[in-house]
Amino acid sequence: MKLSKKEIAIISAMYFMCASSIVLNATLILMEWKRRKRERNCMKMQLLTHQLLVNKALIENLKKRKRSKNKKRSYEWWENIVKKEFSEKDWLENFRVGKDSFRFIVEELKEELKPKENFLNNARIISCVEKKVAVALFYLASVCEYRVVGHTFGIHKSTVHNIVHEFVNVGIKVLLPQYIKIPSEAEAIEIASYFERSTHLPNIIGAIDETHIPVRPPTEGHRDFINRKGWASIILQGVVDSKYRFWNICIKNPGSTHDASVLAGSAKGKYLPIGVKKSVTLTYLIYKYIYTYVILFFSGFN
Structure with missing residues (x-):
């Protein structure tokens, strides 16, 4: 069958259009594939760059840690000045205890604070x-930052933190049950006699006051911990005898609790020594000369 020139021209035009369409689609597909490849390569480069930056930061951090571990620290103040040159007055000013009291605390807490390694000899343990005791007492007496205490004793600030917490926990477990207790009848009479000679007020067996300890309050009920100064705390109430020795500590009330409520909640028979009448009237007043509260027992002792 012979085609006319016109039909041949039409068929040729159709083939040309189909070929052009195929070539155009292939070109578009190829361009899209190249674009996506460039995006993938760009993303890979970004990830690689980010990983390189992370690795660089890690390496620098490790170098800093290594330098900090190798940092030179001075033990001279404790080893050569405190232990060899300090007078009794120096001990009281820096640690709030005398040298004999310091040694007493060391002896009492030796078993709890000593290192766990078995190869240490007794001299190294002491x-x-x-x-440890010196670091904890210095921190509690001066209220310095861990960093400052660490520089003073030649140790890291994290070590100071661990020592202070260990000392407090051990002290509460070992010392409080032994030395903070309600006086007996004879002790109460002796305390009252000393107070009367000093203040000319009869039947005083303890001076009481409170302080606020900063805490992080819980989410629920956090307003109860906000004290009158506007920050969160719990109240520590202490009672001391005529020689400034604690014989009772109460630390359970949130910072917003009134002083009278703290006293009432902690004094329900707890402050009454053996031999004091149960019908005794318990009151308290501000003794302006010493700026403290005093417990007055008006009924006397049996």
Whole structure:
């Protein structure tokens, strides 16, 4: 069958259009594939760059840690000045205890604070416990930052933090049950006699006051912990005898609790020594000369 020139021209035009369409689609597909490849390569480069930056930061951090571990620290103040040159007055000013009291605390807490390694000899154990007690007492007496205490004793601030917490926990477990207790009848009479000679007020067996300890309040009920100064705390109430020795501590009330409520909640028979009448009237007043509260027992002792 012979085609006319016109039909041949039409068929040729159709083939040309189909070929052009195929070539155009292939070109578009190829361009899209190249674009996506460029995006993938760009993303890979970004990830690689980010990983390189992370690795660089990690390496720098490790270098800093290594430098901090190798940092030179001075033990001279404790080893050569405190232990060899300090007078009794210096001990009281820096640690709030005398040298004999310091040694007493070391001896009482030696078993709890000593290192766990078995290869240490007794001399090294005593030296280690002495330094732990000194660090904790210095921090509690001066209220310095851990960093400052660490520089003073030649140790890291994290070590100071661990020592202070260990000392407090051990002290509460070992010392409080032994030395903070309600006086007996004879002790109460002796305390009252001393107070009367000093203040000319009869039947005083303790001076009481409170302080606020900063805490992080819980989410629920956090307003109860906000004290009158506007920050969160719990109240520590202490009672001391005529020689400034604690014989009772109460630390359970949130910071917003009134002083009278703290006293009422902690004094329900707890402050009454053996031999004091149960019908005794318990009151308190501000003794302006010493700026403290005093417990007055008006009924006297049996």
